[in-house]
Amino acid sequence: MIPNDTIIALATPSGAGAIAVIRISGSNAIALASDYFKSIRGKNLIDQKTHTIHLGHIVEDKRVMDEVLVSIFKGPHSYTGENVVEISCHGSPYIQQQIIQLFLRNGCRTADAGEFTLRAFLNGKLDLSQAEAVADLIASDNEASHQIAIQQMRGGFSNEIKTLREELLNFASLIELELDFSEEDVEFADRSQFKELLQRIQTVLKGLIDSFAVGNVIKNGIPVAIVGEPNVGKSTLLNALLNEERAIVSDVAGTTRDTIEDEISIGGIGFRFIDTAGIRETQDVVESIGIRRTFEKIAQAHVVLYLVDGWQLTAAGAMDTLKNEIEKIKNKFPLKSIVLLINKLDRLTEDQLSMFKEKLPDDDKRQTTLFISAKTKEGVADLENKLLQFVNTGALRNNETIVTNTRHYNALLKALEEIEKVQFGMDEELPSDLMAIDVREALYHLGLITGQVTNDELLGNIFSNFCIGK
Template structure:
């Protein structure tokens, strides 16, 4: 699958900018670059040391296209493991296209999506999980997802898997040796040590599998639905959280008829807020569609903010009705964290606030209740802190490995299943040949994560999602 031809692509974002970087990689990359480069000091790029910068011009015959800086990286000490040059030119789209077309005429071909990183993987510069982390790093839009991608790209996850695989492989070799001497009834693998290893691998795999629940929401953002009756301040709350006029606010009930979504980073974690249509009985066809979508968004959300108008809770009957509604929602969505937010606290007397709080907490000590004034931006920070409390960031703070990739998660689950089969085999004195099959399957799943076991279809699926210049 590894080609030795030279590939070229724009490594910076497409469009005009101050500068652009054009990358070439391949056996002839430096000589091709040298053929179009005129150094201000008459340098020959093929004779220059690796990791050096050179000022000059890109020329097409007698025509000068641009004044540039050329970076030279000689294989194997480059990102791809091949000879690589990067041309830093001015960011005009015309200049970019002229230089790329010139390089194509000189023998390069356009790189495919992710081909530079694919070559880095095939040349042993990084394993498959590290290569996937490159794409995650480019896509990261908050501190947490960036931290996880950096840790994985530096090999934190790979090293953990590689260590487990190596230890398991050593015991697998001893098991295979036993099979070669099956007639002599000897044991080369210490069953006590083997059992300790299997228990340790099982614990590590369970921790990694469990981390996916956190990693997935950190990578993709945590969906939070803002729900409640019409005209209680849902759109005002969204605007207060985002600190901008994102949603239309009016005193007319039913103003929001469709869901409005926007993202906010709180404490390094991405949250995706969804302002929904007010829940009520209505004959309006369009509004009823919006209400139906509200319940769909509640189903998809991982956290629900149930907003009520505090001014309407001055009577005990209103409070009792609210508690009934609370019970219905919690019964309908028992596994979702639900925060009940009492809005417009600035319009409620201290006496009524105390009465409402007492009633809510005495009737339901498990209820998470926050008093806010969305219009006055009061209580918003407390709400943000409450949202952060729903995310288990302990592993993130302790720099533990967190799984964010669905493919890795699937392989870890399968590896865990095989390890548990081996554990059962040890407990029941299962024959070595049957345990060997389960060990091989576990090793296969480990190899699928790091790329020691691959196929063209797998690599094609992974790297097709990369941007062209990476």
């Protein structure tokens, strides 16, 4: 049901600022605003053209609340598809609340979380995946997540799903028609074309499903655990990557007793670095808890940076110990990418470097070795470039559709499962009525993504995650 009341909310962040924007939407939005807006040129808002801005004052009983700019957007040519008024006032929290309370007393109600965007969806201005992209766009904090959200909001993902669904719907209609003439034993749907369609749909769905692995880490930031023994420079490396003194650096072993996390953007991709407690045998209860959490963070990380002190590697047996420690991590976390970082490059001689390169563990698909100095930042740029290689940015560069939404991912998995059932039915020459059931299920799951199939519980769950003014 499309609501017909008028809603109001602050569209800019709460708190003091230069200006604030108050948004009103509903069939009576412009009429309500005109009752309390006095134009400096004597204009009546109701008579003004859509997409125009007007200077004046918000006035109640001759009391001037503020000098404002009022923008009007007449439905259906507005964000929500309804009449919309946006009041730009001065950013005093007192002024904001005075204006909002004025309209709440006179015909408006406070908008629910995401209700403006919900109305845009209900009025056909956005489909459901585009509406969800609005929230992703607001939350984007790096170039890659911004690019993905923009593409989805502009309908790139929706168009792919709609095209697949329309083609499948056409064949579903022919299969349903066959059921009406089952006694005549006729076929309206060309089975060879249907097989080609099923193969094409499976290819597209598998590509979208595979893209979620990239999209999910891009959206949420790629977790990178910095691990190693105490005093090898983990905190110094974190500070070097962040370009700030985020972690305490000390010569005392065991300074970091808990994990420290912070996020930065490298090449437009968000990376969440986790500085962990040094791994060693200890009787200290607090430090032991930190070490246990270190292994928990390794399990959660996408990439593990294993840092060692290059100067300490010159000791007898140190190289064998290092190889054993790397092997332990590989055995415990076989799917993790490991970057072995030989730190304190500024203290190593050319002969030592040559010796290390001969004796260090051989690089393989899961492991790379780099030489750095966390103190002087030498080699840190090479590390950043290596981290970018762990992310498949090719899809981003080619502007391909990348799935970042867990709800979409689950719907795609279920749709693919139903399509594979239809494929099996075709191969086994099962009756049309059995295949029709699976086709309907596939259409249902594809429709859930764009909102062609929906329910109140689903909408409530999605839009409750929005901010109030959006």
